[in-house]
Amino acid sequence: MALFPQGLTQIDKRCANAGERAVLHQLKRCLSDDYLVWHDVPIGPKARQPDFVVFSPRRGLLILEVKHWAWGSLRAYNRDSVELATARGLVTVAHPLLQARGYALELNEVLERDPALIQDAPPFRGKSRVPYGWGCVLSNVRRKQVEGTDFAEVFPDFKTLLRDDLSEELDPYEFEKRLWGMYAGWTPQALTLPQRDRVRWHLFPEVRVQQASLFEAQEQTAPTLALPDLMQVMDLQQEQVARTLGEGHRVIHGPAGSGKTMILIFRAQQLAAAAASERPILVLCFNRILAQRIEGSLRQRGVDERVQVRTFHGWCQDMVRTYQLDVPQHLAGDAYFAALAETVERAVARGLVPGGQYLALLIDEAHDFEDAWLRVAARMVDPATNALLVLYDDAQSIYQKKRRRFNFASVGIQAQGRTSILKLNYRNTAEVLALAMHCAQGLLADRPATDDQMQAVQPSSAGRRGPLPVLLQAPNVRAEAELVAERIAQALADGRAPDEVAVLFRTRQRMVLVAAALQRRGIAVQSMATPGFRAFVWKRPSVRLMTLHSSKGLEFPLVVIAGLDALPWKGEPLDEELRLLYVGMTRATHELVLSAAGTSPMVQRVHNSLEAVALQFAEQEAHV
Structure with missing residues (x-):
């Protein structure tokens, strides 16, 4: 058939x-x-x-x-x-x-x-x-x-x-x-x-997978647009999932690199084109940089501001301003954001913030949302359309302080019989994915959804091959910064563009030395450690230095994860730091480099995993 x-x-x-x-x-x-x-x-x-x-x-x-x-x-x-x-x-x-x-x-x-x-x-x-x-x-x-x-x-x-x-x-x-x-x-x-x-x-332009151009304005007209050598499109399962979402609440489970965000963008574009009213469509996520990415892609595809893209806390700020809600002003940092969310939650429950405001609502990286946030989001969808899309991957849940057990119905998401599962990872090479999975073993075992636990999906490689990841080890942080800068300089000399490179860190403190080492080599840098930093200018060709948390939802041909010796950070549970490392590793579409100053249990774990993965691929080659 x-x-x-x-x-x-x-x-x-x-x-x-x-x-x-x-x-x-x-x-x-x-x-x-x-x-x-x-x-x-x-x-x-x-x-x-x-x-x-x-x-x-x-x-x-x-x-x-x-x-x-x-x-x-x-x-x-x-x-x-x-x-x-x-x-x-x-x-x-x-x-x-x-x-x-x-x-x-x-x-x-x-x-x-x-x-x-x-x-x-x-x-x-x-x-x-x-x-x-x-x-x-x-x-x-x-x-x-x-x-x-x-x-x-x-x-x-x-x-x-x-x-x-x-x-x-x-x-x-x-x-x-x-x-x-x-x-x-x-x-x-x-x-x-x-x-x-x-x-x-x-x-079908809507099934195209945008890579670096996600962040660049396309000013060329279609007849003059240079065609890429590799034209990446949704696979047929992804296209079928995207085109058959239909009405009602929908949930898509899928591991890193399986195309969840791409499907969300496709769906938002579809909904905007079909909308008969001027009511807005809302896209929510946790990560500000991911929100920038999604909004940039939608605007590039010609979707106007009727589709609003916000972080959950950014949307809460909108509600506070619109409905004149009181949030304690003496708080700062995480305490303020917690109070902000709680204020909006209470206002929604009391009817001060009306429900059903949005023609449709789409949530990316829903595994980073608190239960109460999901409950609020579900109430914001117009009952006449009931159009709610939730994308979820338990393995990438890196913001939850406590592992939770719940079902979607408990937070008002009625998706029984309307759940799709994506398994194939298209973002990473087989070598990168093998290392990420080996380091995170135990976190990624397939687990069916039950009343108490969320669906967990182990990714399968699409078979794309590339170089084996490497580990750079230095005696101290200054030497590590020089090794990282030297490796990036060589990649640029070999033809890699600066904006195809990202360096990921557990915290911002370690970025300063690497940024300085790159700048001494004449390499343009944008760093989250720069005083007053608010957002990356994606059109500017430069190497990006960001935290592992901020890299969620992004991808780069060359990813360097620096400062492995700093994990776990300040007594954080090892499983949670491995989950974070898995997220960072799966940002690399072609080449992954890891670096450390000195040694630590985490560095040793990565070293052992690298040896195991190298042996695995050597044995495969020997049998070909």
Whole structure:
């Protein structure tokens, strides 16, 4: 059976008439599992919406327009238009084949601008290697009705499916051959998986995985935009999860690097596009830097300020200002933030802050939220839409002072039967993920959801390979800073851009020496230890120095975790520090470097894990 990334149930709900449902059923019945089918979704740079898009890596791209016209309603037709008798009188509409042809040619032009999808051998040198075609389906017209007319001159048989072609009795292979006959005339050639994903990258901008460009303004127009060598898109499971979220409360469990934030961004974009009212949509997270990242990505995708992105405490500040709530002003730091949250919680409970303010609410990194915060958030969703999305990974819960045991229903999140699980980690190389998991062993065991415990999901590697992580050891903190700066300088000399590098620390104190060592080498730096620091300027090319906590939700090709000897910090439980280290390690998309001044139990643990991982991959190579 073909794969429907939107989900069959969702498509069936969206079908405009019985004809579209009949086509959906026949595509499901007759096509093999390497076909992908989308229905009525924006496609290409101009966001056209054909009725069906059929894509096969063996056959190419096909556009189908479906019309459920009765034969008696067709009063006149030519190659450009059709005149229909309707309840409103005679209506002239565009010929469906003309529509479908226009969509197909437009998409082919887009694909032909991608050098990686161009044929290099005659007779089609310079043309897209993705065959394309178009056709129409007149789902309420039978062949017997059109016999003896000029119908075939305007609706050629090889481009037109009729009701007879949607019969249950038609052999699936015969139906598939009818579709093949609609393609433009060149021999199909099987596309590789990367080529298939390049096609999806062009067709559906919303499934693109943004990397460094998340923080950069895109000022180039689409025709001049330089195409990346590696076009990363959601995998088909991620796309299916994103497109089938539907109504009601939804929970997505997934480990680091599985695409949860990407799905949240996709969902926010979808909700904003479909919203009929001006009511705001709220995105909440714990981490201020992650909030900046999400907001930047949404604005880059053209989503306006109707989608508001806030940290939970930033949103509480908004409520305090809007509803004139009193928060004790003599408090500072964590005590103030705790009082701020408690003030808003009480105000919501008493009705001073009204519930149902938001058309939809999406929570990233919900594992960092206190139970009361989740309870408040659930009350902020408009009951008419009930649109709440919660993303959760217990392994990355690094702000909870005490491990909690609860179920979602206890905080007002009703997601029974509406929970999705992502397992594949796409962010990290197999080597980086193996080290992170080995260091954090015991924290990541699969655990099903129960009434008392949250779902825990152990990540599986997507198999992408890279260099083994390394551990730099120095006798003191100054020597460590020089080793780290030297390693980064070498990476930049080898072609790595400064903004592709992040150095993570347990606290800000250790940043000063590393920042100075980098600056002595002429390397631009942005550091959270800089006096008056408030936020990173992501457009500025520079190496970022940040805390492990602040790195949550971010990713960089090269990550250095410095000061391993400082973990655990001031008597923090070892398990919690290992959880934090796991979060830091999984920020690296390609290369991971760790450093320490002297030794400690944590440094020894990482050293032992590195040796075990190196042996693991050496044995794998020996058996290849």
